[in-house]
Every structure is written in C-alpha cells, then in structure tokens.
Amino acid sequence: MRTVLFASLRTYARRYAAAVVAVVAAVALIVVTNALTSATKSGLFAGIDAPFRNAAGAVDFPTEEVTEKYVEKGGWALAMSMQPVRTEKTMLGQDIMVGAVSTEKRWQWQELKSGRFPTRAGEAVVDANAAKTNKVAIGDTLKVGTGKSAVETTVVGLVDAPSMWSAPVYVTWPEMQGWKNPYVQTVMTAGTGDEADKWMNTDDYLTELQTQLNKEVDVVAYMVLIFAFIALFVSVLVITNTFSILFAQRMRDFALLRAMGATKRQVLRSVRREALALGLLASLLGLLVGAVLGWGIVALVRQLAETAPLGDVSLEWPWLLAAFVLGTLTTLVASWLPTRRLMRLSPLAALRPQEGFDVRGAGMFRLVLGALTTLAGTAIIFVAVGWDDAQTGMLIVLVGCGTTFLGVMLLGPALVPGLVRLAGSALAKVAGSPAKLAAANAGRNPKRTAATAASLLVGVTLTTGVLTGMNTIRGATLDEMAEQHPIDIALQSESKPLADSVLGDAKAVPGVADAVAVPGAMASVEAGGKPVSLPVVAPPASDVPLMDLTVKPGTMVISPAAASAFVENSFEASGEKATLVVGDRRATVTLDVREIDGAPQISAATLRELTADPQTYAVWVRADAGADPEDLAGTLGVLAPDAELANGKAQRAWVELQLDVFTWAVIGLLAISVLIALAGIANTLGLSVLERGREHALLRALGLTRRQLRRTLAAEAVLLSAVAAVVGTALGVFFAWGGSEILVGDILPDATFDPPVLQLIAVVVVAGVAGLVSCVAPSRRATRVSPAEGLALD
Structure with a gap:
C-alpha cells in the first residue's frame, strides 16, 4: 500500500492545492504571531x-505623598506628563509625552548622544530621534505646557533611551511639578523602603515588571490566535470538501483495490496516510512561510517606524510545535469524515459506472434539527438583548450567535442550493442559458454546494459583523467626542484679553474655514477665603462649533479640572452654587461640570451682569475637513503664544484613527480566512471541471461554445460566492445588532444601530468578483479539452 500512497500523492497533487493553501495560511499565521510577540517582548525588555x-x-x-517622601530622601521618580510642546517657529505637537531628567549623575539613566545633561531648572534634553524628526538642535528654546503653567527650557543635550521608558522631551523634576498631576509610574529609592508603601528591591521589582509586560503582550497574541483558529476552522471545511470530492472521484479506484485483494482497513489506512502526509507537508511549509513572513514584517515595521518597540525575532519551540501539530491534526480531522464512506465500499463498485456526484440532499431529520436550532439561537439573542447585566448578556449573545450559525450550517444543503437556483433564475434573464446551466450544476450536489459555501460563509459573517459593530461603535463614539470637543481649535487666554488682530490672523491661516471671537472677562471665585482667578466666556451665536453651545442664564459650564480649583470634589459639583466676581459686580451661577475645551462658559446675560465692557478672551476656529490638526495648531499657536490652545479636532482625529486601526486590523486578519475559503471555491470548481469532463464535452458537441462554457463556470462561481456573501452578511448584521444592543447600549446609551450599507454591499460585490477570479484557471482547463477528447474520458 506504500506504493499506492506515493502514486496517489503524485497523481492528485494538483487537486490538493486548496487544502495545502488552507493549512499553510493557518500555520503561518500562528508563527507570525509568535514572531511579532517575541519581537515586541525583546523590544520592550531591552x-x-x-x-x-x-x-x-x-x-x-506611588501616591503623591509617597513620591515626595522618597524624592526627599534622595530617590528619583520616573514621571511623565502629556503637554503641548513648541519651538520659536513651529509646534512639535499638542500632546507630547514629556519625561523627567535628573540633575544628579546618579539618576541620569538616559544615554547621552551629544551635548550634556541639565544642571539646573530651565534646561532640557531631547530624544535624538525626535530631535532629528522635528529639526530640534542643541541651544533651541522649547515652550512646554500652556498658560500660566508653561515653562521655557533650553535644549542642552540629545539622548537615547530604551523604548520602555523613552520620551521625546525631558525636563527637570521641579518644572514637571509645576504641572497638574504628573503621571508617576515608579519612584526609585536610594535606600531600603517601607513595606507599607509596597516597596520592593530592584531585582524583585524588575521581575514583577517583566511578568506584567509578558501578560500584556500575551493578551495581544491570544487575540491574534483567535483569528488563527478561525482560519483553521475554515481550513477544516475546505479540506473536508476537497477530500469528499476526491474520494467520490476515486471510488472506482478504491473498489478496484478491494477487488485485487486489499482489505477495507488497508484502503482506509492508505487514505489516512495520504492525509497525514499532506498535513505534515503543509504544516512544514506553513512553518517556513510563517518564519519568513514574521522576520519580514518585523523588518518592514522597523524600516517604516524607527521608534517602534520591536527587538529581535525569537521563534519559540512551543509555538512552532503547537502550530505544526495543529496543522497536522486539522488535516487529519478534516479528512476523517469523508473516509468513513470507504468502510462501506464494495469490490463490485469497481464494475459499476462512476456517478461522480451525490444527488442526495439533506434528510428530513437534519432539516428539522437545523430549523429548530436556528430558531433557538435567534430566541437566545433576543433574550440576551433584554438582559440587565451587560457582561452576562454578551456571553448569552455569543451562545445565541453560535447556535444560530450552527442551525444555518445544518440547513445549508437545502438553503444554499435553493438560493443559488433563485439567483440563477434572475441572472438567466441577463446572461441567458449559461446562468441556467450554472444554477442547475450548483444544485446537483446540494451537500457539496453547501460545504463549499460554508467556508466563505464563516469569513463573511465575521467580517460583516465586525464592520457593522465597529461602525455602530464608531458613530456613537464620534458623536460623544463631538459633544466633548465641539470646537476644532480654541485659543483661550488665561490672564488678559487676546489682541484684536488674532481673529483676522486666524481666519487668514490656510486650512481655517471660519473663526469667531468669543467675549469674556477675568472673574474670580471665592475658595477657602481666597479669590481664585477664572476666565469666563459667553459662547456667541455661530456655526463654528459642531453643535449649539448656548448656555442657560444663571448656569456655568465648567470642566472638572477648572472646577477643582475652588471645589473639593469637582466630578460631583454639578448643581452647586458659585459666585463670580468682576470688579464690584457679582453673579451667582449653578455649576454644570462636564468635559469641555477652554474656559468656563456662561450665558451672554450673565456676562452682561458681570461687565459692561466684555473683551475677547477666546477665538474659536473651524478647520477645513482635510486640514491636519497638528500642523494647524502649530500655526495658530504662534498667533497667541501666551494663550492656551485646545485642539478638539486632534482629539477626535486620534480616536477616529484608533477605531480605524482596530477595525482594519481585524478585517485584515479575517481576510485570511476569506482567502482560504475562496481558494476552496476555486479548488471545488476545478475538481468539478475534472469530474464533469464528459458532460462539458457533450455540451460542446451539442453546440455550446467555449465562451458559453466559460460563462457557465463563471456564473456558477459567482452565484456560489454571492449567495454565501449575502447569507453571511445577513447573519453578520443580525449578530452585530445583538452585540451592539448589549455592549454599546451599556457603555454608550445614546448609540443607535448603524449598519454601513455601502461597505456591506462592497463585501458582497468583492465576494462575487473574487468568485469570478477563482474560476479563471478551471474554466481555461475546461475549454482546452476538445469535444472528442472529453467524450473519451472516463
């Protein structure tokens, strides 16, 4: 039987192409995940x-008290703060990470590239790569921060630092203490600390830190592995379908072996060895492809992003072994179902005409079970939508989605061919007889048609579900961001009125669509017996903001940070009263604490109570749709260097970018499973061409042209792909609705379900076009055979 095994592998090597591609893609994805994870770990730990x-x-x-305690004892804080940073000519960014650098040699842990370390406040060092990118040199003056807390510091050195702790700019600790609530991750001690402060010695602390980082990196790896397992699942469907077709075509060969004396067990063992050899070969190839891709992707990321925290790639044997075993087992499991038919094989089958296909559809038991399972899954989703606890409700939704999808898979042999025939009838009005033949061919083997569509159905369902869910989250999140940051860019004075020229200069800046002057006054609020200065503005009637910012008379809208200057718990201060004082005038207002950009906002009527001569204390800018928020902020910031600049457009753009990156990263990972499914469709169609060689030759002999035959095969591939895409889209949208009602409704109560219609249509169209492309090679092979040669085929 060893001779039979090698002969089979040589003879049917081309027919196993899709199965090999499926396993290689899934195994390679696991290896690439290991490569990226190891590079990230080594980069972070370097x-x-x-x-x-x-x-x-x-x-x-540490708490603020603990930080001060150990700094006073000679320790040092690893601290950072997000601040706007600008030079005399340009703005480096609105939210730049600023770290702390010590004036003591003991704590100067950065590697000095040129210049020197600071020796006093007012001196800073800059990361060498950041200096190169932003054209900052030693001797330049940087303005860090805004308003009264802004500091001017001179660059005295360029440094390099490990990616874990690096920052573009480093200022001295006294300067950082002048900003509100700098973020302190760690305070290092010069001597032994107190256990009550959760102090650890250096070795224990670094071990704990590495453990935490390992977990954070592994979480990302596990997320990617989920998509690898999805690809493996699709691979199982593709391989199972491939083996089913091959075994159906080779049934007479197997029966002939039985007639020549081979036992059932020997035939079965030969076939399973064939599957094992295929799995081993594909898994080894997957390891090689994954290793090459892993190193290549890491090298590409390093080339495109020099600051990316990626170190050396270290492929770990547990990952490689697991990928190899999973790839091999996937092939064996996928081939197990088709091989069961061999146990019922009779030697007399060698003397019967070869059927080539199984016209039987799903049995009544399967159809009833599928219908009941689908209804049960749908009911579970509706029950979960009304669940009070979001976390439990989401788990129930996942169970409902899985149950519904299982029911649809069971109904596949009846559902998919029926939809193909229906779509084929509509297509026949445009394409004529080829579409009718295609619909008939697709319905001749219902189980095979359903199995072929199932692999694509998985990928499309997940893809459209992600697109729909993320579009709903995106819309709700951006609406909330528009409420929090309705002004694209605001120039806000914190001490004195802005110059009259600022408004005209702002309107003249390229990228500015419109601007408006905002009247206000410098008020004060009594807090602990001491007056606290507070600039207030009255939003004018204007379309510059994204929404109406009119404030009710007697109310002051204020941010928690501004309110914290005169109330103890600013987050719970809404509804409290405060008295504003301007000169000898007073006005009592009710606080409305919420996240806003710029100064506290009052009504025009309240402003008139406070002053008869309001001044321009802010300029609000609406940017062009395509304007770069950072570049625009840098240009506008020069117009009023002493003013605070709030860049709402940058905040919204950053959130939008994160949503885009996450969405397309997931879509990219799911695309692997979709490509595997399309390879399966191409393989199924190719095997079908071989199986129906005599049939195609007979059609050619009866007058069907080569072009019509190509159109028939193309229509069959398009119908199969489009039907799978339409069903998958319907399921994906329904599943996304259930998940968004639970998850998004709990986090963002005002969110509305918003399926991306154009993107969903694009998925169906792309699936149809991909199906059309997948038929090119099989159709060329079919048309090369002349009618006489085809009729001679067995």
Missing part, C-alpha cells in the same frame, strides 16, 4: 533595567 542601575528598590504607582 534596557528595561536602565533607570534602576543605581536604585536599591522601587515603589510601583
């Missing part, structure tokens, strides 16, 4: 101990 070389120990996430 130089992780650099700041701690002279530290006795450290306290993680």
Whole structure:
C-alpha cells in the first residue's frame, strides 16, 4: 500500500492545492504571531533595567505623598506628563509625552548622544530621534505646557533611551511639578523602603515588571490566535470538501483495490496516510512561510517606524510545535469524515459506472434539527438583548450567535442550493442559458454546494459583523467626542484679553474655514477665603462649533479640572452654587461640570451682569475637513503664544484613527480566512471541471461554445460566492445588532444601530468578483479539452 500512497500523492497533487493553501495560511499565521510577540517582548525588555542601575528598590504607582517622601530622601521618580510642546517657529505637537531628567549623575539613566545633561531648572534634553524628526538642535528654546503653567527650557543635550521608558522631551523634576498631576509610574529609592508603601528591591521589582509586560503582550497574541483558529476552522471545511470530492472521484479506484485483494482497513489506512502526509507537508511549509513572513514584517515595521518597540525575532519551540501539530491534526480531522464512506465500499463498485456526484440532499431529520436550532439561537439573542447585566448578556449573545450559525450550517444543503437556483433564475434573464446551466450544476450536489459555501460563509459573517459593530461603535463614539470637543481649535487666554488682530490672523491661516471671537472677562471665585482667578466666556451665536453651545442664564459650564480649583470634589459639583466676581459686580451661577475645551462658559446675560465692557478672551476656529490638526495648531499657536490652545479636532482625529486601526486590523486578519475559503471555491470548481469532463464535452458537441462554457463556470462561481456573501452578511448584521444592543447600549446609551450599507454591499460585490477570479484557471482547463477528447474520458 506504500506504493499506492506515493502514486496517489503524485497523481492528485494538483487537486490538493486548496487544502495545502488552507493549512499553510493557518500555520503561518500562528508563527507570525509568535514572531511579532517575541519581537515586541525583546523590544520592550531591552534596557528595561536602565533607570534602576543605581536604585536599591522601587515603589510601583506611588501616591503623591509617597513620591515626595522618597524624592526627599534622595530617590528619583520616573514621571511623565502629556503637554503641548513648541519651538520659536513651529509646534512639535499638542500632546507630547514629556519625561523627567535628573540633575544628579546618579539618576541620569538616559544615554547621552551629544551635548550634556541639565544642571539646573530651565534646561532640557531631547530624544535624538525626535530631535532629528522635528529639526530640534542643541541651544533651541522649547515652550512646554500652556498658560500660566508653561515653562521655557533650553535644549542642552540629545539622548537615547530604551523604548520602555523613552520620551521625546525631558525636563527637570521641579518644572514637571509645576504641572497638574504628573503621571508617576515608579519612584526609585536610594535606600531600603517601607513595606507599607509596597516597596520592593530592584531585582524583585524588575521581575514583577517583566511578568506584567509578558501578560500584556500575551493578551495581544491570544487575540491574534483567535483569528488563527478561525482560519483553521475554515481550513477544516475546505479540506473536508476537497477530500469528499476526491474520494467520490476515486471510488472506482478504491473498489478496484478491494477487488485485487486489499482489505477495507488497508484502503482506509492508505487514505489516512495520504492525509497525514499532506498535513505534515503543509504544516512544514506553513512553518517556513510563517518564519519568513514574521522576520519580514518585523523588518518592514522597523524600516517604516524607527521608534517602534520591536527587538529581535525569537521563534519559540512551543509555538512552532503547537502550530505544526495543529496543522497536522486539522488535516487529519478534516479528512476523517469523508473516509468513513470507504468502510462501506464494495469490490463490485469497481464494475459499476462512476456517478461522480451525490444527488442526495439533506434528510428530513437534519432539516428539522437545523430549523429548530436556528430558531433557538435567534430566541437566545433576543433574550440576551433584554438582559440587565451587560457582561452576562454578551456571553448569552455569543451562545445565541453560535447556535444560530450552527442551525444555518445544518440547513445549508437545502438553503444554499435553493438560493443559488433563485439567483440563477434572475441572472438567466441577463446572461441567458449559461446562468441556467450554472444554477442547475450548483444544485446537483446540494451537500457539496453547501460545504463549499460554508467556508466563505464563516469569513463573511465575521467580517460583516465586525464592520457593522465597529461602525455602530464608531458613530456613537464620534458623536460623544463631538459633544466633548465641539470646537476644532480654541485659543483661550488665561490672564488678559487676546489682541484684536488674532481673529483676522486666524481666519487668514490656510486650512481655517471660519473663526469667531468669543467675549469674556477675568472673574474670580471665592475658595477657602481666597479669590481664585477664572476666565469666563459667553459662547456667541455661530456655526463654528459642531453643535449649539448656548448656555442657560444663571448656569456655568465648567470642566472638572477648572472646577477643582475652588471645589473639593469637582466630578460631583454639578448643581452647586458659585459666585463670580468682576470688579464690584457679582453673579451667582449653578455649576454644570462636564468635559469641555477652554474656559468656563456662561450665558451672554450673565456676562452682561458681570461687565459692561466684555473683551475677547477666546477665538474659536473651524478647520477645513482635510486640514491636519497638528500642523494647524502649530500655526495658530504662534498667533497667541501666551494663550492656551485646545485642539478638539486632534482629539477626535486620534480616536477616529484608533477605531480605524482596530477595525482594519481585524478585517485584515479575517481576510485570511476569506482567502482560504475562496481558494476552496476555486479548488471545488476545478475538481468539478475534472469530474464533469464528459458532460462539458457533450455540451460542446451539442453546440455550446467555449465562451458559453466559460460563462457557465463563471456564473456558477459567482452565484456560489454571492449567495454565501449575502447569507453571511445577513447573519453578520443580525449578530452585530445583538452585540451592539448589549455592549454599546451599556457603555454608550445614546448609540443607535448603524449598519454601513455601502461597505456591506462592497463585501458582497468583492465576494462575487473574487468568485469570478477563482474560476479563471478551471474554466481555461475546461475549454482546452476538445469535444472528442472529453467524450473519451472516463
């Protein structure tokens, strides 16, 4: 039987192409995940101990009191703050990470590239790569921060630092203390600390830190592995269908082996060895492809993003072994179902005409079970939508989605051919007889048609579900961001009125669509017996903001940060009263605390109570749709250097970018399973061409032209792909609705379900076009055979 095994592999090698592609893609995805994970870990861990070389120990996430306690004892804080940074000519960014650098040599852990370290406040160092990108040189003056808390500092050196702790700009600790609530991740101690402060010695702290980072990186790896398992599942469907067709075509060969004396067990063992050899070969190839892709992707990321925290790739044997075993087992499991038919094979089958296909559809038991399962899954989803607890409700939704999808898969042999015939009838009005033949061919083997469509159905369902869910989340999130940041860019004075020229200069800046001057006054609020200065503005009637910002008389809309200057718990201060004072005038207002950009806002009537001569304390800008928010902010910031600049457009753009990156990353991973499914359709169609060789020759002999035959095969592939895409889209939208009602409704109560119609149509169209492309090779093979040669085929 070993001779039979090698002969079969040589003879049917081309027919196994889709199965090999499916396994290679899934195994390679696992190896690529390992490569990216290892590179990320090595990049993060490189130089992780650099700041701690002279530290006795450290306290993680210390309180302000603990930080001050150990700094006073000679320790040092690893701190950072997000601040706007500008030079005399341009703005580096609205939210730049600013770290702290010590004036003591002991805590100067950064690697000095040129210049020197600061020796006093008012001096700073800049990351060498950031300096190169932003054209900053030693001797330049940077303005860091806004308003009264802004500091001017001179660049005295360029440094390099491990990616874990790096920042574009470093200022001294006294300057950082002048900003509100700098973020302190760790405070390093010069001596032994107190256990009550959760102090750990340096070795224990670094071990704990590496463990935490490992978990964070592994979480990302596990997320990617989910998509690898999806690809494996699709691979099982493709391989099962491929083996089913091959075994159906080779049934007479197997029966002939039985007639020549081979036992059922020997035939079965030969076929399973064939599947094992295919699995081993595909898995080894997948390991090789994954390793090459992994190194290539890491190298490409390093080339495109020099600051990306990627180190050396280290392929770990547990990952490689797991990928290899999973690829092999996937092939064996997928081939197990078709091989069961061999146990019922009789030697007399060698003397019967070869049927080539199975016209039987699904049995009544399967159809009833499928219908009941689909209804049960749908009911579970509707029950979950009304569940109070979002986390439990989401788990129930997932169960409902899985149950519904299983029911649809069971109904596949009846559902898919029926829809193909229906679509074929409509297509026949345009394409004529080829479409009728295509619909008839697709319905001749219902189980095979359903199995072929099932692999694409998985990928399309997940893809459209992600697109719909993310579009709903995107719309709700952007609406909320528009409420929090309705002004594209605001120039806000914190001490004195803006110059009259600022408004005209702002309107003249390229990228500015419109601007409006906002009247206000410098008021004060009594807090603890001391007046707290507070600029207030009255939003004018204008279409510059994204929404109407009119404030009710007697109300002051204020951010929690501004309210914290005169109330204890600013987040719960809404409804409290405060008295504004301007000169000898007073006005009592009710606080409405919410996230806003710029100064507290009052009504025009309240402003008139406070002053008879309001001044321009802010300029609000509406940017052009395509304007770069950072570049525009840099240009506008120069117009009023002492004003605080709030860049709402940048905040909205950043959130939108994160949503886009996440969405397309998931779509990209799911695309692997879709490509595997399309390879399966091409393979099924190719095997079908071989199987129906005599049939095609007879059609040619009866007058069907080569072009009509190509159109028939093309219509069959398009109908199969389009039907799978339409059913998958319907399921994906329904599943996304259930998930969004639970998850999004709990986090964003005002969110509305918003399926991306154009994108969903694009998915169906792309699936149809991909199906058309997948038929090119099989149709060329079919048309090369002349009618006489085809009729001679067995």
